[in-house]
Amino acid sequence: MTPSHWYNIVPDLPAPPPPPLHPGTMRPVGPDDLAPLFPAELIAQEVSGDRFVEIPQEVLDVYRLWRPTPLMRARRLEKALGTPARIYYKYEGVSPAGSHKPNTAVPQAYYNARQGVRRLTTETGAGQWGSALAFACAQYDLECEVWMVRASYDQKPYRRSLMRLYGATVHASPSSVTSAGSKVLAEEPGSPGSLGIAISEAVEVAGASDDTRYALGSVLNHVLMHQTVIGEEALEQLPEMPDVVIGCTGGGSNFAGLVFPFLREKLAGRISPVLRAVEPEACPSFTRGVYAYDFGDTAGFTPLLKMHTLGHDFVPDPIHAGGLRYHGMSPLLSHMYELGMFEAVATSQKECFQAGVRFARAEGIVPAPEPTHALAETIAEALRCRESGQEKVILTALCGHGHFDLAAYDRFLGGEMEDFSLPEERISAALSTLPVIRTPSP
Amino acid sequence: MTPSHWYNIVPDLPAPPPPPLHPGTMRPVGPDDLAPLFPAELIAQEVSGDRFVEIPQEVLDVYRLWRPTPLMRARRLEKALGTPARIYYKYEGVSPAGSHKPNTAVPQAYYNARQGVRRLTTETGAGQWGSALAFACAQYDLECEVWMVRASYDQKPYRRSLMRLYGATVHASPSSVTSAGSKVLAEEPGSPGSLGIAISEAVEVAGASDDTRYALGSVLNHVLMHQTVIGEEALEQLPEMPDVVIGCTGGGSNFAGLVFPFLREKLAGRISPVLRAVEPEACPSFTRGVYAYDFGDTAGFTPLLKMHTLGHDFVPDPIHAGGLRYHGMSPLLSHMYELGMFEAVATSQKECFQAGVRFARAEGIVPAPEPTHALAETIAEALRCRESGQEKVILTALCGHGHFDLAAYDRFLGGEMEDFSLPEERISAALSTLPVIRTPSP
Structure with missing residues (x-):
């Protein structure tokens, strides 16, 4: 069943996330500042204190074209890996546009x-x-x-x-x-x-x-909240609760959509999965960035957002996972990461495409480059289970298909794909341009 | 539920289809002739008299990756057309390769x-x-x-x-x-x-x-039989029985897979839908071809097949629906067409792409060029219902997505797409090379 409500995790957090600041006044941005860009209802959702927001019937009528999305057990991948782990994936590529967006x-x-x-x-x-x-x-x-x-x-x-x-x-x-x-x-x-x-x-x-x-399409609270249909459906569809939940992160909306409902159940003490974000080594905002106020865009037109960032000047190397090439991270997820609510790891491009090929040959679906990050970590976890003999239950999100990315797979199979190293100096150079936060005058 | 058996329509027919002939001896082709090319089990299925053939567990384990496929009501398309008809589509594009194949x-x-x-x-x-x-x-x-x-x-x-x-x-x-x-x-x-x-x-x-x-991938009896999972699922999923069932035809496997189970129910007197095949005007084997023995390939290496054909020399114009560019037709479907068991119509390329665009904007899914033929006729039928006020139930098969055909849609939207006329002389020229069938010497 497609859920009737989106889940807003903010009121369940031990502390609220720091507000966005107006770069001129250094004061929190208010609804009026956003009205020229967003409709009132979305601004209200952005700052809502309600735990659940009802999904309008007119939205459900369109969700119905592809929701609920399939939750599948990757039995053939498990067999190919020789793992005692049980791997489930939630597949968002069945949407008309081919992703969770x-x-x-x-x-x-x-x-x-x-x-x-x-x-x-x-x-x-x-x-x-x-x-x-x-x-x-x-x-x-x-x-x-x-x-x-x-x-x-x-x-x-x-x-x-x-x-x-x-x-x-x-x-x-x-x-x-x-x-x-x-x-x-x-x-x-x-x-x-x-x-x-x-x-x-x-x-x-x-x-x-x-x-x-x-x-x-990502980063903001209301965007993350809309994506919780992914995790809500998975909670209902899974025949057993996961020990590990793994998702890829660019701006954060896919990961949040998958894990927030599981986090709610974890905060309530009903389940206790490990939650793990996977980002590209070429754009590691969680694992190598800092937690600071920064601009959401390169030119510095947006409000200042407290987030994990590599600096708004940082230009990631041209990896094929275009959806993960973002210098910053959702402020809400960044705040939760600081609170220790989930883990993060980074993977290399080749490791990801290797995982994509393995998955396609076993399960048939060709993954987009973005979710191959989650698949690479899922496969690594499953192989650790083979070593340890642990029968872990792993859940991951396959957030889109790769029908428009076959040229990249061709490059990988032809041995032409590169990996990128990211020297510390490049990150520190970009971070040196972080805006200075002045205390607002009273 | 994915069905447990494939349905073989041959024993339910009032008369068996004429056998394929060996072009050298003009005698019916036997299992030994086919053994170098096909495994014994498929040869047995090709000539089977069993009404149902059990689907092996090892096949069901793979079907499970995408079956059962969705059966959807096209409510948004109905609304856009202003029709009282109720339109259902069975979507095979969710398979790993993106079609019913x-x-x-x-x-x-x-x-x-x-x-x-x-x-x-x-x-x-x-x-x-x-x-x-x-x-x-x-x-x-x-x-x-x-x-x-x-x-x-x-x-x-x-x-x-x-x-x-x-x-x-x-x-x-x-x-x-x-x-x-x-x-x-x-x-x-x-x-x-x-x-x-x-x-x-x-x-x-x-x-x-x-x-x-x-x-x-098409034409042969065992191929058509494997495709009956489409119609069997649709029979079970539909909340109401169709008045009209519409599918596109190239070699015939998609159409047969959709309609054979409905034909079984019709032959048993339980339902009475009209069944309609749709082919391209550029390759009209049902509507403008002849019913005769011909080669299945251009070079004349195959057995002689009694079928609707435009002549094995016929080279269809380069329409984008590559899967429908076949000079002949499944011998089994050809035989059934002669028996009056279904209708056939032909549509033009532009009409098809127009239907594809209409469908994509209303229902989200981008159809492959092949099923746009069925959609064009479905839309035409629904518009006739708007005129007459009839609340017909229409079922069609959306046998694949068009993610690899967007260049063709671009040409259509840019006004660059051509239609092809097919003068009678081109068909008669190709038909003049039909092989002469000699009575075999005793």
Whole structure:
């Protein structure tokens, strides 16, 4: 059964997360600051103290197109690994856009439509988030305008086609339709773009028009909350409770969606799983970043967020898991990590693709590069169980399929894939540009 | 529930289909003729008189990775069309290879593995069948060698990558590893290949080696029978019985898999749906072909099959629905069409893509070009219901997703897609080369 409510973990925490700060005043950002960008209902959810938020019927009517998603036991993978562990995976790739992203794109589009918004803008890298939002906008007759990082726009045409098929307008970013984009183009006509620039363009267009708002695909509290449908369904579907829950982290929405419901049960003393986030070695915000106030974007237009960060200047190496190439981390998850509520590890790109190939050959599904991080750690855990003889129950989230990533698999199978080392100096250089937090004047 | 048996419609027919003939002797082909190419169990299924064949546990263990597949009501499409009709679709795109093809690839690989075969060969056009067989071979530790038509090999690299990811060896056809391929290359070094040439190469390699067999993805009786899991599940999942069942036809396996179980119930007098096959206007074997003995391949290496055919010399225009570009039709379905057991219509490419876009925007799933044929007719039927006010129940099969066909959707949305007209002279020219059937000498 698809759940009837999203779960908001904030009121269950031992302490609330630090608030976002306005970079000018250094005071907490309030609802009014956010109103030009987000509809009232989402702003209310962002700061809500309710433990459960009812999912509107109009959202359930769209969730029904692919939810509940399958929870599968990976029996053939277990056998191939020779492990006594029992491995379960929750598969979000059955959604129309092929990932977990529509879980939040749909309610975001719905609340905007209900408030009379006519158009949504957003940025996208490889296109997972953009295609999810394009699909969601088609469901509620909203226009959708996406700024797609130029490098991906040119190299990965198929997710661009998917957005257009759903009716969205897709711009290569930097574009000449915004002043932010025009400025970059004037300085560097052949700019390959960046997520930071694309955010600036989408935010500029949303802010300039009364009937237009902006949508974000991860990081924020309400986005994480929408994703808890993943974990709620898994709790209900699992025939036995997990000893270990493993998910990949970029901005944090997939991991939070999977683990928050299990954390609620753990806080209530009903279960006691180990929870583990897996990030790329090339972008290790939990394992090598600092916990500090930083900008959410490269250009420094967003509020200051207290989070695990590698510095907003940090540009991750071009790993194929585009969805995990983010310098920061959800402030809520960062706060919880500081409270010791879950673990984090980092894996290398080759190890991840090796896990992806192993999984595809055993279970059939081709995983997107992002969830291969969780699979690599799941396989490592299962192999440790083979050594120790422990019959652990492992749960992981397969948050998307890799149908648009086969060129990357080809490179891996052809022996052409690289791993990236990340010297300490690169991280400290990026961290040296962290904003200085001044105490606000009274 | 995934069914426990496949349904063999042959014993339920009022008359048996005419047998395949050996082109040399003009006598019916016997099991011994087929033994170099197929394992004994599949040959037995090809000529079986049993109404039901039990699905082996080892096959069910793999079906379980994606079966039962979803049966969905297309409520949002109904609303968009303003129709009183109720539309249901059975979605086979959730399989690992993304189409209905693994339903037969898995048992074919299994029976070969059980007989001690070490390697399977096959041909593939755009790659749907090849990737299904590559996946199936990975499940039973068989080697898989695929000859992929050169034009697709170069233009559609992603299904090629998918086959390699599952561990298969993929050759561009014509290839220099067979004498059939070498001969073509000697005459035309830059040959784009054809399905006919690729079949010759795969058959040559299978026939030359004791531990190697050949696998076919449609047309044959046992292939159609394996696909009946689609219709059996739909019968069980539907909350109400259909008035119309609509499926697309190329070689016939998707259509047969959907309708045979409904035909059984119809023959028993329990239901009375209209059954309708939809084929491309560019390759209309039912609606404009003849019912005659013809070769199954272009080169004339196969037995003679009594079927609806456009002539084995007929080369269909390059529509995007590669899986429907076959000059002939399943002999079993052809026989049943002659008996008046179902209807057939043809649709144009643009009408199909228009239906695909409509469906994707309403229901989220991007259909492969093949099932857009069934969707175009489903939408046409639903619009006729809007005119007449009839509340018909329509069932269709969405036999695969279009994640590897987004370039075609881009062309359609950009106004660059062509329709093909098929003058009568082209058909009569191809039909003039039909083989002459001599009465065998006693």
